[in-house]
Amino acid sequence: MNSPEFTTHAEGKRPLIRSRVSARVNEVQAYGEYIRLRLRVPGWPGAPAGSFSLLQTELSRCFLPRPYSVHCEGGDGGTDGDRVGVSREDVDFLVDPVGPASRELASVAPGDRVWVLGPLGRGFELGEICARPRAVALCPAAGVRGKGFRLVLVAGGVGVAPFPLLLQQLASVAAAEPGEAVGVPSEVVVLAGFRDAGQAAAVRTLDETTESLRRSGVPSRVLVTTEDGSVGRSGLVTGAAEEEVRAGDRVAACGPHGMAEAVWRICATAGAPAWFSLEARMACGVGSCHGCVLRMADGRLVRVCRRGPVMRGEEAFGALDAAV
Amino acid sequence: MRSMLQCELGPLVLEHPLINASGTLDLLELAEAVGNHVLSDPPLAAYVPKTVTLEARAGNIPPRIAEQPAGMLNSVGLPNEGIHEFLHSKLPAFMALGLPLIVNVAGFQVEEYRTLAGRVAQEVTLLAGPPPAWRSRVALELNVSCPNVERGGMAFGCARDSLTRVICGAREAWPGFLIVKLTPNVTDIVEMATAAVDAGADALALVNTFKGLTLDPTSLRPLLGGVTGGLSGPAVKPLALRCVYEVHAALNVGAGRGVPLIGMGGVTEVQDVLDLLACGASVVAVGAGLFRDPWLAAKLAGGLAEELLARGVGLTDLVGCAH
Numbered sequence: 283m284n285s286p287e288f289t290t291h292a293e294g295k296r297p298l299i300r301s302r303v304s305a306r307v308n309e310v311q312a313y314g315e316y317i318r319l320r321l322r323v324p325g326w327p328g329a330p331a332g333s334f335s336l337l338q339t340e341l342s343r344c345f346l347p348r349p350y351s352v353h354c355e356g357g358d359g360g361t362d363g364d365r366v367g368v369s370r371e372d373v374d375f376l377v378d379p380v381g382p383a384s385r386e387l388a389s390v391a392p393g394d395r396v397w398v399l400g401p402l403g404r405g406f407e408l409g410e411i412c413a414r415p416r417a418v419a420l421c422p423a424a425g426v427r428g429k430g431f432r433l434v435l436v437a438g439g440v441g442v443a444p445f446p447l448l449l450q451q452l453a454s455v456a457a458a459e460p461g462e463a464v465g466v467p468s469e470v471v472v473l474a475g476f477r478d479a480g481q482a483a484a485v486r487t488l489d490e491t492t493e494s495l496r497r498s499g500v501p502s503r504v505l506v507t508t509e510d511g512s513v514g515r516s517g518l519v520t521g522a523a524e525e526e527v528r529a530g531d532r533v534a535a536c537g538p539h540g541m542a543e544a545v546w547r548i549c550a551t552a553g554a555p556a557w558f559s560l561e562a563r564m565a566c567g568v569g570s571c572h573g574c575v576l577r578m579a580d581g582r583l584v585r586v587c588r589r590g591p592v593m594r595g596e597e598a599f600g601a602l603d604a605a606v
Numbered sequence: 607m608r609s610m611l612q613c614e615l616g617p618l619v620l621e622h623p624l625i626n627a628s629g630t631l632d633l634l635e636l637a638e639a640v641g642n643h644v645l646s647d648p649p650l651a652a653y654v655p656k657t658v659t660l661e662a663r664a665g666n667i668p669p670r671i672a673e674q675p676a677g678m679l680n681s682v683g684l685p686n687e688g689i690h691e692f693l694h695s696k697l698p699a700f701m702a703l704g705l706p707l708i709v710n711v712a713g714f715q716v717e718e719y720r721t722l723a724g725r726v727a728q729e730v731t732l733l734a735g736p737p738p739a740w741r742s743r744v745a746l747e748l749n750v751s752c753p754n755v756e757r758g759g760m761a762f763g764c765a766r767d768s769l770t771r772v773i774c775g776a777r778e779a780w781p782g783f784l785i786v787k788l789t790p791n792v793t794d795i796v797e798m799a800t801a802a803v804d805a806g807a808d809a810l811a812l813v814n815t816f817k818g819l820t821l822d823p824t825s826l827r828p829l830l831g832g833v834t835g836g837l838s839g840p841a842v843k844p845l846a847l848r849c850v851y852e853v854h855a856a857l858n859v860g861a862g863r864g865v866p867l868i869g870m871g872g873v874t875e876v877q878d879v880l881d882l883l884a885c886g887a888s889v890v891a892v893g894a895g896l897f898r899d900p901w902l903a904a905k906l907a908g909g910l911a912e913e914l915l916a917r918g919v920g921l922t923d924l925v926g927c928a929h
Contacts, residue, residue, distance in 0.1 A: 298641040298643070299639070299640035299641060300643065301901050302898075302899045345674070345676060345839050345898070346673050346678060346897060346898065397898075402639055403639075562668065562669075563668070563670070563671050563672070564671075565671050565678065566630075566896070566900070568632075568636045568639040568640065569636065569638070569639060570632040570636065570897065570900070571629070571630065571671065571680070571897055572629075572665060572670065572682045573670045573671035573680060573682065575668050576668065577667075583664055583665065583667075583668070583685070587639075588635055588638070588639065
């Protein structure tokens with residue numbers, strides 16, 4: 283489980299990638315409309331939460347691979363290393379079969395092979411998001427000194443994908459001796475919004491990691507919203523965010539661009555620093571093609587694959603004051 | 607293996623004939639993404655950086671890319687830091703890669719090509735000494751073929767007169783090996799190729815992307831921010847092969863001018879490399895294929911070596927063998 287050839291992000295080293303690799307599909311599990319793939323990725327170096335990989339089935343009819351958030355590593359829970367047959371090279375991705383490439387990925391079977399290039403991009407950096415309040419010089423609204431903070435995760439649809447890994451890594455931090463720089467949230471609140479029950483089944487992908495977190499002493503709760511009211515609260519996840527997010531919370535969000543913008547307005551108004559995983563049409567994933575640009579609040583066009591996919595709300599959508 | 611693949615592009619000596627097409631591999635960004643090993647052991651035989659222009663450019667508004675059957679359209683629009691920043695922040699790193707460098711420039715007025723060529727020559731000379739010291743290490747490629755800028759770019763490569771003036775200007779300011787990258791979006795590519803060589807091009811790169819259009823399936827309006835885009839990928843391979851075949855037939859087989867051709871267009875497999883070599887390319891560039899796999903050029907070089915051994919032929923035997 284802890285073989286030395288891995289250089290993990292948690293150990294403070296950048297992942298080293300020597301090539302695109304052919305990964306075996308080890309497990310396929312449906313969560314309602316979404317498909318969770320567990321791939322055995324030889325030499326997987328460990329991923330920062332929120333980073334992505336380019337995936338493409340080996341027999342794909344599509345020309346380009348597609349970016350997918352790293353969903354989880356080493357099995358659903360993974361922090362205690364007692365899962366039989368699960369290796370640190372087992373990496374999960376959550377696929378929403380909406381287009382030709384994602385439908386190919388969603389229809390693979392165990393034993394099939396998928397090309398993987400990753401992990402790539404900047405993710406949710408725990409050292410920054412969970413920095414102890416006194417260390418958060420850059421965000422003066424980040425809470426009362428010494429009183430800790432809540433972490434609120436906001437997911438829209440398949441945007442739930444990066445959060446099991448984030449919770450997994452947070453549980454590891456909480457289980458270890460708390461460091462100087464990274465604080466442990468007083469509570470984790472997950473707000474997960476879906477269209478209907480078919481999508482909301484994906485909230486179960488959070489079960490094992492929220493349980494790990496509880497075992498590590500961090501209370502957590504998951505609040506589901508559906509647009510048709512079939513599961514959880516009726517309405518949009520932004521409605522739940524409006525009620526939940528308060529001054530000093532740290533917020534990490536992943537979902538459609540419109541949801542992200544709305545969540546940022548809520549966070550900015552409340553005085554809660556927030557980080558967003560953004561997306562754009564992408565080709566190379568490594569900064570070569572300049573295809574995946576998004577316009578930032580200051581007018582710059584930046585490559586999502588290199589500057590992101592995770593960016594601070596201020597950078598993507600404008601300063602706290604301007605957004606209010 | 608290596609010696610059997612070694613080849614020459616004018617004064618440049620390449621370990622193997624696989625390089626990248628301009629704008630498809632950013633080694634500095636790739637190194638930040640995957641590690642510095644791509645700088646100490648670059649996965650190509652020569653490096654062609656992204657096109658640089660006189661002034662910095664932000665590029666076109668998104669969306670910039672759209673997948674197509676067997677390829678992709680791009681409307682990136684030559685974003686770059688401008689020649690000043692390029693020469694100071696990137697050129698030294700590129701010259702330190704330990705493999706031949708092909709600097710690619712584009713202008714928006716005829717005179718800009720001369721200026722760009724002069725600026726690059728001056729800076730390379732400052733770094734490496736007078737031209738005889740670097741002619742085997744640095745070449746210049748003129749991009750007269752970008753379909754994604756409003757003016758300039760491809761416009762120069764579509765008319766014999768402007769093409770001639772652009773190349774003559776650059777030729778006077780550039781003492782090294784000069785490559786001209788042509789657009790396939792012309793009535794007669796042989797006419798343009800002939801004009802380019804007459805004006806002083808030492809080699810030709812064939813071809814840039816094919817101008818195309820795609821619509822948003824819902825709104826039925828153009829999908830790309832730049833409206834039209836350039837098509838690349840396996841879809842264009844037969845079109846590119848035709849261009850290389852005809853230019854080689856006219857210039858090298860017919861007129862015996864011995865102009866080296868860099869062939870590119872939809873290269874993703876070893877067979878594509880063989881086909882381009884057979885049509886007359888002596889060097890092959892990988893373009894959009896690098897978006898799937900940044901190490902593709904190096905992998906194809908390995909596959910090419912195996913293919914030569916299996917066929918019992920040398921690399922030079924293949925070049926132009928389709929004629």
